[in-house]
Amino acid sequence: MKFLVTRNDLYKINDIPKSATDLIVAMLRHYGSMFTDYVYIEEGFVSKLTGMSINEVYQTFKLLARRNIISFIPRQNLPTIYYTRYREDPDRIIIGKEVYEERRQQFSTRIYAMIHYATNSHVCRSRQLLRYFGEATDGGSDCGMCDVCHGSKGVDEKVVATLRAKIMELLADGKIHTFEELHNLDINDDWLNAALESLISEELIQLHSLGVTALQ
Numbered sequence: 001m002k003f004l005v006t007r008n009d010l011y012k013i014n015d016i017p018k019s020a021t022d023l024i025v026a027m028l029r030h031y032g033s034m035f036t037d038y039v040y041i042e043e044g045f046v047s048k049l050t051g052m053s054i055n056e057v058y059q060t061f062k063l064l065a066r067r068n069i070i071s072f073i074p075r076q077n078l079p080t081i082y083y084t085r086y087r088e089d090p091d092r093i094i095i096g097k098e099v100y101e102e103r104r105q106q107f108s109t110r111i112y113a114m115i116h117y118a119t120n121s122h123v124c125r126s127r128q129l130l131r132y133f134g135e136a137t138d139g140g141s142d143c144g145m146c147d148v149c150h151g152s153k154g155v156d157e158k159v160v161a162t163l164r165a166k167i168m169e170l171l172a173d174g175k176i177h178t179f180e181e182l183h184n185l186d187i188n189d190d191w192l193n194a195a196l197e198s199l200i201s202e203e204l205i206q207l208h209s210l211g212v213t214a215l216q
Contacts (some may be wrong), residue, residue, distance in 0.1 A: 001034065001038065001061065001070050001071060001072045001073070002037060002038045002039065002070065002071045003034050003035045003071075004069060004070060005068075005069055007012055010024065016069075017063070019050075019052060019058075020063060020064055023050055023060050024064075026046060026049040026050050030049060039207075041061075041075075043057050043075065044115070045056060066207065101186050107137075108208070112209075113132055115157075116128075116197070117132070120148070121148060122148065122193070122194045122197050122198070123180060123198070124142035124143055124148055125149075125150065126143035127143075127201060128201065131201060150165060160191070160194050160195050163191055163195035167195055167196070167199060168199070168204070168205075168206070170182070171205060171212065171213060174213070175211045175213065176208055176210050176212065177213070178211040178212050196212070203215055
């Protein structure tokens with residue numbers, strides 16, 4: 001329902017039954033925004049508030065609608081959901097800055113994980129998915145079915161091992177190092193990507209929006 005008259009005009013109406021007045025008072029006390037938008041009304045709840053039967057509530061709503069005091073859309077026989085726990089109004093919920101920062105970091109991590117999955121051309125897709133969902137990949141084997149396994153470029157593991165050591169030496173200070181710093185190591189991009197992907201797959205380093213850091 002929704003009020004079709006202003007609050008001031010509502011107070012000037014005095015030629016309606018007492019039951020209608022009691023109903024309006026109950027609505028104003030327990031429901032909000034009825035002067036600006038439609039509000040769902042539970043007739044059983046209003047019945048308890050006013051002491052009237054549900055049918056009396058319904059007939060009173062229809063009376064007020066005929067007088068153009070309210071716009072009333074009768075309920076339909078549809079299933080009703082009852083929440084068993086109290087729901088706080090959104091405008092009363094305060095989320096601290098630290099929570100926003102944590103969510104931002106989680107969102108950033110998920111984004112970079114997707115980018116890494118899409119651009120990784122050296123680590124088996126199945127291994128990447130298992131690592132993303134926290135399942136162990138040690139001792140397992142590649143799936144042999146994904147595009148990475150079928151299109152393997154035959155990466156030289158000795159070269160990758162040397163580059164891994166270089167990168168870990170740079171990140172040993174525990175700080176975030178930019179991608180530009182990594183490129184300054186004078187490493188071919190393909191080999192650099194292979195080394196980074198290898199370290200990420202083993203969860204030795206982590207990507208950030210600003211660069212890369214070693215995991216403790």
